[in-house]
Amino acid sequence: MQSALDPAGGDASRIYWLTMTMTVGGILIFLSVTSLLLYAIFAPPERRAWLGSRRTIIYGGLAFPIITLSALLPYGLIVMRDSDVPKAGALPIEVIGEQYWWRVRYPADGDRVAFSTANEIIVPVGRPIAVSVTAADVIHSFWIPNFGGKIDMIPGRINRLNFTAERPGIYRGVCAEFCGDQHARMAFDVIALEPAAFETWRTEQAKPAQDPEVPLLARGRELFRAGGCGSCHAVRGTEANGQFGPDLTHVGSRRTIGAGQFPNNIGTLAGWIANTQHIKPGVRMPSYGSLTGEDLRALAGYLESLR
């Protein structure tokens, strides 16, 4: 699910083979050195005498590492040259690390309009992806092990990472740079879809939220408005236009909530709203523990309906 040993993109597999080469080579060298050491200790003196000279140091400690490293270094540099190369026609995505979640923006692309989402990156299979990252507060690091290495998100700087998903699936990314209280709970989903499915998703995401038709959900929407949720969160198509927290226009369509913490359903949404500071102490959002059970259900139901 989240592993550098299960590559799903070109860069990750290049690095995977570098890893394997170095692991096998490293094990062989380790075994040779330790057997030599044991030989030096336990072999009969006359048989190990040849080892006890400067020649051993010159060959083993100087020549051998120089030759091995001279072979390895170009391989490593070639992998580096080929990895993370910007490609023409790439799909641009902007990701901003915030304590402790991910703001994801899909900029306008041709006639497709821009929109924002959070904690979830949907990509089409086969098309190169160009992610540009930065941070809004402290340093974070953007890492999807199955697609390649990580890149730091640094305030005031924009870094880039390029990858291509080679097979559809659900992958997971995490923050790899310690970023404060809830660094441990800062993950996101990466979902690779077939190009057609991706286009559908994109079209849906660009639309404003739909007005609820069921009374309970309408009540949830009213609670959302009256509770001031809109001062931090945006729901496009309503008066809620806060930019501080994640955009919730299509929050119901996301796989997980709380930056990759729980599966997304009405129960977890309600639990999250009521107990934010208990579940993820230190995040910006306060717990809304004073809501009655019914109100909570209505509010969570409304959010879940934002698909």
Next chain:
Amino acid sequence: MNAPERPGSFGEQEPELPNPLPRPEGEFEALKKAWKAPRGISFITAVNNTYVGLWYVGTAFLFFILAGILALIMRAQLAAPEGDLVSHDLYNQLFTMHGTVMMFLFAVPAVEAASVYLLPNMQAARDLPFPRLSAYAFWAYFVGGLVFFGTIFFGLSPNGGWFMYPPLTGTKYSPAENADWWLLGIGFIEISAIAGAIEIIVGVMKTRAVGMSLDKLPVYSWAMLVFAVMIVIGFPAIILGTLLLEMERAFDWPFFIAERGGDPLLWQHLFWFFGHPEVYIIFLPATGMVSMIVPTMAQTSLVGYRLIVLALIATGFLSFGLWVHHMFATGLPKMSLSFFSAASTAVAVPSGIQVFAWIATIASGRMKLTTPSLFIIGFLFIFTLGGLTGVMVAMAPFDWQAHDSYFVVAHLHYVLIGGMVFPLFAAFYYWAPVASKHALSERLGRWVFGLMFLGMNVTFLPMHITGLIGMPRRVYTYPVEMGWDALNLVSTIGAFMIAAGVAVFLFDLARNFRFTLEDNAGNVWNASTLEWLPNGTYNTRSIPSVVSRDPLWDQSNLSKDVEDGRYYLPGTATGGREALVTSPFDARPQYILQVPGPGWQPVLAAVFTAAFFLLLTVKFVFTSVICGVLAVGCVIWWLWETDPGPVRPPADIGGGIVVPVYVTGPMNHSWWAMIVLMVVSGMVFTCLIFSYLFLWLVNPGAWPPQGVRIPDWIWPSLSALLYCASAVLIAVASRQLRGADRRNPRSVPILIGVALLLVSGAAAVDLWTQWGTNLSPSAHAYGAAVYAIVSLQIFFVLTTFIMGIYTIARWLAGRLDSVRRTTFDNTMLFWYYTVGQGLTALLVVHGFPRLTGGI
């Protein structure tokens, strides 16, 4: 003593001994009396290297255990997913403290401590050249370290990681004092490390056995020399870094705040320019120990001595060229990644040389499988593996995956536990007989080794996989179903195995370690080096002359002759404590250094220094300043008793060698120390200039930013003129103070006094000039950088000022004349440095913006 058969043994053909028998009545008694340790409560005022060294090692080991306990709590938390043994905040403090304490309060002090104990013995020096300085370094570390560690019990420990990356550690995201504890607490522990490094450099270069030329120096001394030079070069970067971050936190000077022209990456460069060499700073002394233990256990000379020394120097040199490999994921251009990738792999070569030199030595002798040997073998296993994973992470693309994952946790523990903790345990078992009545138990030692070796591998081997399957570092918990559960549980079990091994070691220590000097267990391993000579607080009765690298094997009867006082300086020439200073290359006797004895000054100065920094942390500014003044006062009180002058005519130390008891100028030990201090200061300043230029690079076209006026050139010129004039006056004073007749011309205090006014004027003019342009230090990184340079210069001028006043006071008290002028020389050297730094600062601050297009 049955010396092993070896080619090139000097055997019978030994030079005539310098001093005849029998020794005069009372000579030995006088020596013992001079070196007698104080009794009762005053015992803590002892400054002799054996006492301070032992306390130092003990304290460092205490921190090893404390930081280890923190690790056990973390491992218990991570034993299962979603663990809730500790809160996220406590966990963040735990891992920050574990790293910080292990690095700053255990590893560096431990290797420094061991050398305080061992170096003089190994070089047959009576003591380190500045015993009070090592006592000061120890007490500052002891008091400061314990208070710093105590913060964990109050939830006040730093929680931003041992690397303290801003902006997370800036006031905006860490408003509480936790971060200040790190910045100020660690700041002065670094000062303690630098004090130790100065001591070690001068000790290795100047106080050795007669004839112990550089090519006969024990490898351990070489390792400590490279270690100390690396501290002198590397630590200033972190000192400056902590200074800048603390100034940002305290005064809102935006060095690392991107919105105001700062850059978080500046911190990372400063931190890792120190942080990477730090690893080798810890590792090299350990390899030095290994190079001492292996030949003894194999009962043969070290193979490849010159190659090993070369490897030590090469490691030290290379280690300063690869700090960026900690920043492979920060988005630097691939071009620079390639360079640092290559440099990082290159450092494997000198390590390879050392490993194969030990294998060759083992092969050419007969390795006895004692406890020290087992720890050495364990070290070679573990360190080789850690070195190989080190080559892996040196490959930038692999590092993009492994960086900040558990793979790196595994790698660094293999390198540090393998490369430093195992050699240290080998050293405990190996050298215990020097300081204890009994050796430690071989039987228990095997248990210690077995538990630690297995535990180490059980803990950290699985972490390589844990990291590659995606587990990031520094997480207080992890979700279920990630596939990390079993591996983490295994790691936790391993951690407790290591703890069990350490517990058995403590038991062994309690049962068998009994501190003593005269009746120690002695040379139980039949080792070849001088620390195994019979010794007391005065170290060796007489100072031997050596003709090879393995004197105890090659010079028969050496122990007996040294003990009988047949070698150099068998008593005391001045009636007090003395050390024999030798020339730096071929170790010919140069003069007798009158070593200061016990005193409350270093203890009090250290306590007040610690109080100054710690009280500043909790914002008790007034009390803190009082402690700072008291600390400076204690240092002056301590210095007042030094620089004794030629208290007697040159003395005969034996063999017809007559040496003075006081010298000045470049031969003097404190001249050397001052030069090293100037290098430290120069490095701090260089790092500051680097920071200035770095901030310029991230602010293209805004250096200075819009609306900032650069002062008219006339003011910096005036300031420069004043600096130069003050230096000229000091040079004139130095000329006046020349000659063999002990003159103390009246012009000297007047010249120093006027020069003081000039140098203070120079700094004042510059500060006033900047102030006059309304440049704000907190509006933009430009102003912050300019004021940082100006402030550092003012700090140096203030120090010069105190030194100048002190020198005048020495003259007024009749303690300064044309012969007894070490105090003046020190002030003079520091003065020239301050002037040089001031001129450079003016050139950068006023010249550079004009070059980059400012007006």
